[in-house]
Amino acid sequence: MHPYRTHTCGQLRPADTGAEARISGWVHRKRDHGNLLFMDVRDHYGITQCVIDVSGALFAEVEAARPESVVTVTGKVVERSEDTVNPNLPTGKVEITIEAFHVESPADVLPMQVAGEEEFSEEMRLTYRFLDLRREHVHANIVLRGQVIASIRRRMIEHGFMEFQTPILTAGSPEGARDYLVPSRNHPGQFYALPQAPQQFKQLLMVSGFDRYFQIAPCFRDEDARADRSPGEFYQLDFEMAFATQDDVFATIEPVFHGLFEEFAGKRSVTPPPFKRIPYAESMQKYGTDKPDLRNPIEMRDVTDIFRGSGFKIFAGMIEKDDKVRVYAIPAKGGGSRAVCDRMNSWAQGEGQPGLGYIFFREGEGAGPIARNVGPERTEQLRGDLEFGDGDAVFFVCGVPGDFAAFAADARERVCDELELRETDTFKFCWIVDYPMYERDPETGGIEFSHNPFSMPQGGLEALETEDPLDVLAYQYDIVCNGVELSSGAIRNHRVDIMYKAFAIAGYSNQDVEEKFGGMLRAFRFGAPPHGGSAPGIDRMVMLLADEPNIREVIAFPMNQQAQDLLMGAPAPVPAERLKELSMRLDLPRAKGKDKSTE
Numbered sequence: 082m083h084p085y086r087t088h089t090c091g092q093l094r095p096a097d098t099g100a101e102a103r104i105s106g107w108v109h110r111k112r113d114h115g116n117l118l119f120m121d122v123r124d125h126y127g128i129t130q131c132v133i134d135v136s137g138a139l140f141a142e143v144e145a146a147r148p149e150s151v152v153t154v155t156g157k158v159v160e161r162s163e164d165t166v167n168p169n170l171p172t173g174k175v176e177i178t179i180e181a182f183h184v185e186s187p188a189d190v191l192p193m194q195v196a197g198e199e200e201f202s203e204e205m206r207l208t209y210r211f212l213d214l215r216r217e218h219v220h221a222n223i224v225l226r227g228q229v230i231a232s233i234r235r236r237m238i239e240h241g242f243m244e245f246q247t248p249i250l251t252a253g254s255p256e257g258a259r260d261y262l263v264p265s266r267n268h269p270g271q272f273y274a275l276p277q278a279p280q281q282f283k284q285l286l287m288v289s290g291f292d293r294y295f296q297i298a299p300c301f302r303d304e305d306a307r308a309d310r311s312p313g314e315f316y317q318l319d320f321e322m323a324f325a326t327q328d329d330v331f332a333t334i335e336p337v338f339h340g341l342f343e344e345f346a347g348k349r350s351v352t353p354p355p356f357k358r359i360p361y362a363e364s365m366q367k368y369g370t371d372k373p374d375l376r377n378p379i380e381m382r383d384v385t386d387i388f389r390g391s392g393f394k395i396f397a398g399m400i401e402k403d404d405k406v407r408v409y410a411i412p413a414k415g416g417g418s419r420a421v422c423d424r425m426n427s428w429a430q431g432e433g434q435p436g437l438g439y440i441f442f443r444e445g446e447g448a449g450p451i452a453r454n455v456g457p458e459r460t461e462q463l464r465g466d467l468e469f470g471d472g473d474a475v476f477f478v479c480g481v482p483g484d485f486a487a488f489a490a491d492a493r494e495r496v497c498d499e500l501e502l503r504e505t506d507t508f509k510f511c512w513i514v515d516y517p518m519y520e521r522d523p524e525t526g527g528i529e530f531s532h533n534p535f536s537m538p539q540g541g542l543e544a545l546e547t548e549d550p551l552d553v554l555a556y557q558y559d560i561v562c563n564g565v566e567l568s569s570g571a572i573r574n575h576r577v578d579i580m581y582k583a584f585a586i587a588g589y590s591n592q593d594v595e596e597k598f599g600g601m602l603r604a605f606r607f608g609a610p611p612h613g614g615s616a617p618g619i620d621r622m623v624m625l626l627a628d629e630p631n632i633r634e635v636i637a638f639p640m641n642q643q644a645q646d647l648l649m650g651a652p653a654p655v656p657a658e659r660l661k662e663l664s665m666r667l668d669l670p671r672a673k674g675k676d677k678s679t680e
Contacts (some may be wrong), residue, residue, distance in 0.1 A: 085153055085185075091127020093158055095174050102177055103155040104129055105185065107215065108148050110196045118144055120179075121196075122154055125220075129172045131156065133179040142182055149188040149195055149212070155181035203633075207647040210638055222635045225345065226623045230297055232344055233318055233619075236337045242293040242320060247282035249275060249299070254597075259303035261313075269664035275301035278616060280535060281601050283321040284573055287612040288604040295320040297619060305642075309565055309621055311632050312644035317568070321614035327556050327572050330613050331355065331512060338560070338617075342508050345626045352510040356560070360515040365482065366409070369490030371516075374564030375509040377497040381489060384410045384477075387463050393454040396438075396479045408479045409489055412467050413496045416474040417441035421499060422449070425476060428495055434488060441474035451477070508562055508625065515539075516557040519550045519586065530587050532557045536571035537611075538583060545582045560617065562625060570615025577605045 085105040093102060106124035113119075120131045120143060131154050133143050146152055156177040167173030192208075193201045195215045206213040213219055234244070253260045253274035260274040276282075278300050286294045298319040306312040322330060335354035342351040357375070364371050367380040385408045388396040399406045413421070422439045429437035440447045440460060447460035455463075467475060476496065478489045497503050518538050520531035528550050536555040538544050544553050556572035574580050580602070584594045595602060623635040633639040640646050660666065 082155075088129075089126035090122055090124040090129045091171055093129055093172050093175050093177070095160055097158045098160050098175060100158050101155070102158050103153065103181075104131075104177065105151070105153040107195075108146050108150045108152055108188075110148065111144075111146075113144070119176075120146070120154075122152060123215075127172060128170055130161075130167070130170075130176040131179050132176050133182075137179070139179060139182045142184075143179060146184055147188045147190070149191055149215070150184055151186040151188075153181075153183045153185055154179055203641060204647060207639070207641055210648045214637065219634065222623070222627045222629065223637050225627055226619070226635055226637075229341065229345060229623050229626065230619065232341055233297070233337070236340055237295045237318070237320065240293070240333055240337065242295040243291065244296050245286060245291070245294050246296055247276070247279040247286075247298065251276050251282075254278075254280060261301045261303050264663045264665055266663055277302050278317070279319050281598070283319060283614065284535070284575075284601060284609075284612065285604055287321055287323045287573075288575075288607075288609045292323045293320070294614075298616070303644075306640070306644070309624065309632050311620060311636055311639050312642070313640045316619040317616040318619060319614075319616045321612055323610045323612045325572070325611070325613050327514070327558065327613065330570065330572070330615065331358075331558075334560075334615065334617075335510075338510060338562075341622070342562075342626065346508060348506060350507045352508060357511040358514050359511055361513055361517065362515070364513050365486055369409075369486045369488075369493060370564075371513045371559060372561050372564055372566045373511065373513075374494070374503075375511055376504040376507060376563060377494060378502055378504075379412055379493050379497055381493060382410045382412065382467065384408050384463060384466070387459050387466075388455065388479075391455045391459055393451055396477070399479055403481070405481045406479065407482050408477055409482070409485075410463070410467065411476040411478070411489065411493050411496055412469070413439075413474040413476060413500060414469075414502070415472060416496065416500050417443060417472045418474075422474060422476075424499065425492070425496065429488075429492065432488065432491065437492060438477040438479075439474055440477075442469055443471050445471065510560065510562050513559040513561060514557075515554045516559075517551065518553040518555040518557075518583070521551065527588060528586055533569065533571050534584065534587070535573050537574045537613075538579070542576070542579050542582060545579065545586060550586050556613070558615070560615065565621055565625060567621050568615045568617035570613065572611070572613035575605060575609040575611055577602055580605070 082103055085103070087103045090104050090106045104122055106122040109121040109123035109128055111118065111120050116135050118133050118135070118140060121128050122131055133140055154177055156179045158175050159178055161174055161176055191212065193205050193212055195212055214223060250263060250273040254277060258277055260277065263273040263275065265271045265273060279296070279298050283294055296319050298317050299314055300317055301314050304310070304312060322333065335356055339351055339354055359373070361371055364373055366383060369381065385400060388408045389400050391397050396408055400408070418441065422441055425439065426436050438451050440449050440452045440463070442448070442464060446457065447464065452460045463475065469475065476492060478485050478492065516532045518531065518536065519528050521527070522529050532555065536557045539554045539556060540548070558570050559566050560568045574583060581591055581594060620632050620636060624632050627635050629635055638646070638648065645651070
């Protein structure tokens with residue numbers, strides 16, 4: 082017999098009754114029923130109940146084993162009595178009578194319980210992550226992550242992609258976040274950068290004659306944490322295609338997404354290809370964001386003309402003063418009650434706004450202060466445009482769209498949840514397309530890239546030379562699912578002349594471009610195919626499939642919100658001799674309030 086197990090803890094069934102079995106695992110839970118002691122033993126595959134009589138020679142040893150000790154149990158498989166069957170366990174119809182018992186590794190008193198559903202602080206969970214990962218829910222999330230990655234690899238290979246690895250120690254790149262830097266011992270004063278993404282390398286692979294590349298790529302960005310972004314590092318499905326248009330990229334990757342999500346969605350539905358395409362400007366106007374949750378059916382409407390010159394002087398005055406001011410309506414089907422409108426108004430005030438104007442409809446007419454000031458004719462026009470009736474309401478935001486977009490997007494989501502309009506048990510995908518190539522820096526007034534500097538402008542060199550830069554669109558796109566941006570992508574700029582011009586508009590000289598992107602420029606001068614791709618986030622996909630609100634729940638060893646690894650103790654000080662070896666000296670920030678005279 083194998084020294085540790087003949088079966089896993091999730092394997093035994095009634096057909097094994099009478100057989101001699103050996104299992105190994107962790108002591109999950111014990112229950113003392115007086116004459117009988119029950120011990121649940123758990124491994125990666127499941128739980129098996131073991132039982133010993135109080136008269137057994139091993140009873141004291143089994144009783145003394147602490148939870149989470151690693152044990153090996155040998156005994157006969159017997160069927161449970163009908164009243165003790167556990168239908169929630171695959172092994173719930175059988176148990177092992179303990180005939181031999183060995184503690185492979187005793188456990189100390191636990192700082193946090195593994196069995197049960199007790200909640201623990203983030204600090205506790207991350208400090209003892211090895212215990213946290215034993216808990217059923219967290220363990221299942223990490224198993225799901227592995228299965229998702231295996232499925233992605235299979236699907237990408239089936240679509241003709243080859244997997245390559247790109248360098249981890251490389252040069253810095255302007256990807257929109259701070260680089261993590263690695264000092265070079267052999268080149269004092271110089272640093273490598275950990276890649277924010279394999280952007281330049283995957284483009285160079287296309288230039289090198291490979292046709293379809295992918296990898297499950299680690300990426301490193303020195304940025305703050307949030308619910309859908311882990312600080313420090315993350316993984317993405319990085320892929321690139323040669324001789325590909327935007328339509329080619331969409332048509333290739335949509336079946337991968339659809340198949341992947343269907344595989345792990347359970348009873349949830351998944352958007353079938355082709356996915357909806359929404360221009361960026363339309364998305365911002367209808368949803369207030371370029372990451373719309375299409376489970377929310379509410380679409381905002383521009384109703385500026387109804388308020389222009391109206392008796393509602395607050396909006397009318399703003400419109401007259403600035404032609405950039407717009408009034409957006411947030412329809413609230415079924416929200417036509419004073420209680421709903423008052424709650425929305427109070428919510429807006431809690432968000433730092435003066436309030437949230439509204440009209441609600443009852444007895445065939447509009448009600449509320451705005452309806453009285455606008456007048457019945459304009460109110461009726463609004464009701465007709467929105468196809469509203471009694472019991473409906475509409476909320477309004479007014480100002481320059483770029484200033485109120487975030488609040489409007491939040492208000493749209495709030496109305497949806499208030500009225501319980503959001504679809505459930507579904508994954509709704511869409512593409513956001515036609516991003517502006519450039520935007521104006523609000524502080525300096527200068528022109529800068531709005532998305533990805535390596536993108537091909539729509540209209541090519543001619544557009545850059547003849548159009549207002551703020552009117553130039555790019556072949557850039559995001560894929561969004563249920564309000565979560567999974568990926569940004571683009572058809573790349575593969576022409577040296579277009580690259581020089583594109584960067585010049587953003588304030589970079591030719592010398593700047595050559596210094597920052599010399600390797601890519603050299604490659605492009607020797608023949609570069611048109612190419613494009615994307616890089617969906619693995620962590621975010623698993624987070625959606627696992628229905629988790631926080632990305633740390635699907636990462637085996639995440640950092641905390643301060644980018645600290647509490648388990649391994651990183652970041653950590655470096656010994657002085659190591660710094661000397663690297664030709665480095667620390668210049669730490671002065672502690673607040675410290676008196677220089679005491680140094």
